[in-house]
Amino acid sequence: MTAPRVLVLDADPLPRLDRIAGRAEVLHSDADSLAKRLPEADVLLVWDFTSDAVRHAWPGEGPRPRWVHTASAGVDRLLFPELIESDAMITNARGVFDRPIAEYVAGLVLALAKDFHGSWEAQREHRWQHRETAKVHGSKALVVGSGPIGRRIGAMLQTLGVVVELVGRRARVRDPAFGRVHAADSLPELLPEADWVVCAAPLTTATTGMFDADAFALMRPTARLINIGRGAHVVADDLAEALRAGRLAGAALDVFDEEPLPAGSPLWDVPGLMVSPHMSGDTFGWRDDLAEQFLDNFDRWLAGRPLFNVVDKKLGYVPTEDT
């Protein structure tokens, strides 16, 4: 048996794959050469998970890798018809980002409640301006997304005394951590109750654009939206309008339709909107964690054992009993 060939769709810095030296042949590709290299590969490691290169290269000619791993939690860039309909398995980085993203969201909730931004603005102007701010304890959060990231966010907010309702693809009457899980079609009843609305959903047809003018009209004028999912979950123009009109108290977006967000985007200057550069899950060492996770799965693949984090290509995420 020849050594399997692992093709890496490169991003800078490259993954540390020393652990498979001698057991696999590692090939590298950029977006432009991907179509040409794909037929040589047994495994495709989508290290540049921000690229649409796979979508463009895959429909070409020749054999295709049997396994595609993306170093991201979201798999929306891989869910195009030719890959969905192929025999190739998709795995993702489920697990690596849960706690970092939960910390990030908990930090946003507290920072928004305590108006740290207002303190920084006042500090720039040497202005001592005492304000009263909100208690987080007893406030209500609606977390949309019942996968491991949404669950970890919800659990962390619960430890801060926030009352959390979780929304998933389908309702569950009993849930060990959250009492129950609501279906997405309950949003019209749930949105008016929430002080915090957090989007941690996978991007699917059902969730694209779910946060639009209609949703914002249902939210409290004192509520805030936090999106660490995908840019396309939120209709950004609607959000900007709601914030400018004072129909929402604030929002924090870490993800955008176009990334990097262009310098000319009006979103940078919307009052009450915090823009951050898709960094919520990226703690020191995250790239090494991603490489290690792929290598753990690669060991299974070599041994002929079932892979973990296998994406259900119809659902658009890794299903578990919980979700």
Added chain:
Amino acid sequence: MTAPRVLVLDADPLPRLDRIAGRAEVLHSDADSLAKRLPEADVLLVWDFTSDAVRHAWPGEGPRPRWVHTASAGVDRLLFPELIESDAMITNARGVFDRPIAEYVAGLVLALAKDFHGSWEAQREHRWQHRETAKVHGSKALVVGSGPIGRRIGAMLQTLGVVVELVGRRARVRDPAFGRVHAADSLPELLPEADWVVCAAPLTTATTGMFDADAFALMRPTARLINIGRGAHVVADDLAEALRAGRLAGAALDVFDEEPLPAGSPLWDVPGLMVSPHMSGDTFGWRDDLAEQFLDNFDRWLAGRPLFNVVDKKLGYVPTEDT
């Protein structure tokens, strides 16, 4: 028996004391008239807890109130010799600020770890600048102050996965929440281990100036200092120098020697220093909570029952088994 006279050292807005209408005579005073009004009062409610008027007025002539309540957790402004040596009891607002301040500190820890300030700075300049940031889980905090505020801060940080060491006036080998409590003389061994140093101590002779150049020299260059105690706990010039020299990664001060911090203070512009206007505990409704707490104690006083939150004038705080 004539109705007891409650003298209020006024601050705007005045406390809501309707609950004692008919049972007490409520008198009002500003700082200038306090000396003249003191002899008429059975009870002094220090509603303007930022004022030094009591210190100035108390040593004058005539009878003195038997009970002084301050609507603050810190009692340092009342611990002058003439009041310490008098028969007057002092009570404070212990309990009202615990959770709000803990939320504030947890928010600072997360906001500093995730560099929200850097994101806001980049946003001002329409600059997409991805950064890796720190995990809070597994980091180490040293909380100085083992009263209810310090304990609540420590407990909240623990729920975020932070490893917390607590420092009190004296060591305790067994502590139900923190394993043990360290004595302040252990600081030289503890400071080098901490990612976060939080000051939540009462201001006493022993704690004044405890965070000075010597302390900062022992801290990690990656560590951050948070002070929600009193300004005088920190030698601000030493802190500014340590931050400018990169010997500390950052700090957040909510309290200052002089409040409001003068517009001309160099502290406003120290890199890595967040200045906030003594607001960490002041959540919506806090003044009503403070008035209710005084009134609860006033009910006890009228009934001849022991007051709660009685300050040990020698220690400088309300002693409990825990502290």
